Amino acid sequence: MPPSVVDLHIHSTASDGLLTPSEVVRVALDRGLTTIALADHDTLGGVPEALAAASGTRLEVIPGVEINSEGSWGDLHFLGYGVDPDHPFLKQRLEAMREARLGRARQMVERLGELGLHLDWQEVEALAGGESVGRPHVARALYNRGYVGSIQEAFDRYIANDGPAYVPRLRLTPAEVLEAIRRAGGVAVLAHPAHSGATHMIPELVPLGLQGLEVYYPHHSPRQVQMLRAMCRRYGLLATGGSDFHAPGHEEGAPIGTVFVPLDCVAQLKQAAAGPLTTGR
Numbered sequence: 001m002p003p004s005v006v007d008l009h010i011h012s013t014a015s016d017g018l019l020t021p022s023e024v025v026r027v028a029l030d031r032g033l034t035t036i037a038l039a040d041h042d043t044l045g046g047v048p049e050a051l052a053a054a055s056g057t058r059l060e061v062i063p064g065v066e067i068n069s070e071g072s073w074g075d076l077h078f079l080g081y082g083v084d085p086d087h088p089f090l091k092q093r094l095e096a097m098r099e100a101r102l103g104r105a106r107q108m109v110e111r112l113g114e115l116g117l118h119l120d121w122q123e124v125e126a127l128a129g130g131e132s133v134g135r136p137h138v139a140r141a142l143y144n145r146g147y148v149g150s151i152q153e154a155f156d157r158y159i160a161n162d163g164p165a166y167v168p169r170l171r172l173t174p175a176e177v178l179e180a181i182r183r184a185g186g187v188a189v190l191a192h193p194a195h196s197g198a199t200h201m202i203p204e205l206v207p208l209g210l211q212g213l214e215v216y217y218p219h220h221s222p223r224q225v226q227m228l229r230a231m232c233r234r235y236g237l238l239a240t241g242g243s244d245f246h247a248p249g250h251e252e253g254a255p256i257g258t259v260f261v262p263l264d265c266v267a268q269l270k271q272a273a274a275g276p277l278t279t280g281r
Contacts, residue, residue, distance in 0.1 A: 006261040008037040009242025014046030016136045018247035021050035031257040039064035042097040044085040082277035083186030090184035100170030105133045111165040178209040192217045194224040216241025218254035238268040
């Protein structure tokens with residue numbers, strides 16, 4: 001299989017990634033990529049820096065965002081590509097998500113303190129660095145204080161969905177997330193559906209405005225890739241893919257550019273977009 005030149009799912013320090021948007025661009029260029037999408041959680045705050053860093057190079061940066069929808073239907077992740085970052089409806093939803101993440105993280109820190117695991121809130125904020133504070137930053141603070149032996153242990157013992165310090169997310173329904181992406185001119189894609197166990201939801205999401213599936217993903221087996229490609233054909237959806245890079249060794253993703261994504265995924269994405277993908281509107 002030839003090396004991939006496309007990675008449509010990368011996180012930065014604008015949310016819970018390790019590299020700044022400029023560093024993401026530098027790594028992508030070093031690895032010979034031609035197209036990437038920055039898709040931070042609940043924010044497009046890193047996109048201007050990434051676009052500036054890629055200006056004058058061969059690298060195309062597609063603005064993206066990842067928005068969660070958690071509830072009785074499970075935990076769904078949606079990717080919005082080419083959204084207008086200044087669209088008021090989307091901005092309001094993302095601001096509400098970020099504020100909820102902040103309050104949620106504070107509550108988790110308080111619950112951990114009640115369990116005898118005392119953390120400094122300023123330390124958690126500093127670990128976040130960007131606009132979005134989340135569970136990975138709380139986990140990192142637990143690890144830095146020596147309360148756990150690894151980030152994964154922090155999740156498993158304390159802040160996983162059934163953990164003693166877990167606090168639920170703000171619950172946007174799938175319809176609300178898809179509406180926000182579509183109204184902002186974006187292309188709405190269901191992230192890592194096989195990995196998330198969300199494939200059974202696809203028939204229900206298509207009438208709500210779902211336009212694509214993240215087919216190519218680090219934790220999708222060849223059989224799952226084939227199954228998802230078949231679902232794309234069946235429901236008229238486009239296929240995307242990416243590394244879901246957060247940091248080296250992060251359990252959820254892979255290094256930038258290491259997941260093969262066919263080049264025609266970019267062409268399909270551009271064809272489905274309401275406007276130019278690389279600049280917003």
